[in-house]
Amino acid sequence: MTTERKLSPTHEAPYAGLRVLDFGQGIASPYCAMLLGVYGADVIKVEPPEGDWSRFLGTTYGSHTTLSAVYDRGKRSLCLDMKHKDGIAIARRLAGDCDVLIEGFRRGVAARLGIGYEELSRDNPGLIYLSVSAFGQSGPYSKRPGSDSVAQAFSGLVSINVGNDGTPHRVGTTISDVVTGIYAFQAIATTLFARATVGAGRWIDVNLCQSTSALLGHKVAEHILEGGGPRALNVPAGLYQTADGWMMVTLVNEPQYKRLCAAIGRDDLASDPRFADFARRAVVIGSAHDAEIDRAKAEH
Template sequence: MPTLPPLDGIRVVDLSRVLAGPYCTALLADAGADVVKIEPTAGEDSRHLGPFRDGESIYFNVLNRGKRSLALNLKDDADRKVLFDLLDTADVLVENFRPGVTARLGIDYDTVHARNPRLVYASISGFGQDGPLAGSAAYDLVVQALSGIMSITGSPESGPTRLGESFGDLVAGLFAAWGISSALVGTRESGVGQHLDVAMFDSMLAMLPTAHSQLQASGVAPAGVGNRHPVSTPFDTYRASDGLFVLAVASQSGFEKLAHTMDRADLLGDNRFADDTSRTDHEPALRAEIEIWAKDKTVAEVVAVLGAAGLASSEIWNVEQALSSEQSRHRGLVESFDHPVAGTIDYVRQPVVFGDSARPGVRRSPLLDEHRQPLLSEIASR
């Protein structure tokens, strides 16, 4: 019989806005937490960010699925009292104000911790709560630029290139959700919560183990190499008769299998391709051999032949193809809810399968201040 969702019974007060914080709390809601989103009386910033349908931000509604909304003016004493009363019932607080703002509002960690010592308080910011850049404005583009990820993305021709999604925000939100879950385990044992300091910059640096390894080994900062892997070859996009395919070979046995699949056993005796390092040094020559083999085959034919040989290869899907694929459908990745204004909204649920835990029922995003009365009643009856 399925057990309860892993975060069932955990209440999260969400003071965050736009992306990093809301993404974190959406993951927690997907895992069963009761997330109460505190919004300004005019609504959270991303309610006003496109794309829109019937005046409703699809972006906001995807990121705030499964939450309840309460609108408060945090500069107003009465509204701030409502917030503190709510925090007395909470297990987690998430905020992504610039460092110093919560202190000015009187809702900083020390103040909140004094009232509710069990509370896990997560602060998400661009550069952390201290350090020379702590007070700097941080958008994803800035963090990608400073973290080094842009310097290794793109090609020598294109120069540094931003990743095609706001990964600085998303990775910070992901680490925050991991940190909160870990801290809740500690709180269960100790009875005392703690302050989590999650920085976008730190989070992006933590995602660069290959580049960091290259730097340590050579003493030279790695640069962008396009779609190919910086260490292993062949590991890139290649051209067939009707488009591009990807091929990933990361072992000597894999290369031997590729050579036989191409009916080019002679490549195994070529010193240029003797090992992974040599193949990477002579990447253009090996690329030419692969593309000569593939030039009279379609992408589908190439992928079928390589797949039958047990090699990792695929066509390149766009976002629509990935979301609608049989793999996504089988895994149940895309869920949907009916919004009273915007209609049906699809979203990708958090992707971890928790064994026998029941998956929380699909809960839609909230209208602004929609849950004021039930939340005030819950506070009053505690």
């Protein structure tokens, strides 16, 4: 049993001796497994005969893209045909002697293959079983497929990433996948700690939409407490084009605004009553932005 195996943690490799079986594809679940490997776990990546789809998303370098190379580094590799009974038998044998199993199948697929938590945990009660999906293992959307872009939109992340064109934009990296992988890693870490005392593992349900929504907690609170879209924070924080490149500005208190005005040679803005504080600057900048969007729409 995995609960009887003694791990051999060090500061450099706290998960030394931990055995992980990674059935995930793409980014979220493989990233979680990769993080366990970074900290010393022995991770076996299980792929179908055609390979993880991340191997083909982007420019290929040998048998990898940057996605598959980055999120699967440090793992051992195994090809199993889970449509064949022998492939399933091998998977079950490996699962019976691992500490952590990570899967990203559609809801119900793992159980149908005979590698669901309920079945595996009967013979391996110490198993920590992680399921990663778009919308979770229960609820009205649980059977729906999803992706990083879907999670960014559904969670509301794109609604707060509005460009100068007034249009919500997807964040330019796979942030929903990555944050889901991090939350999944955190969930496994806490469960491993509990297992040392409790003696049993558990089934962990992590999904892209919930993980991305967790990034927006304060924005949800703002929207509720302010009765709608909240005012812009820390105005004039943002990205500005200058004569020799771009400048990122951020402010967390009022004295910094005056220092900013001095730094750009515009002390007159520091004493302008229209820009006296964050709230008034937000009104002025917001009105100017709305007018700019209206002009752009009229031109088109």
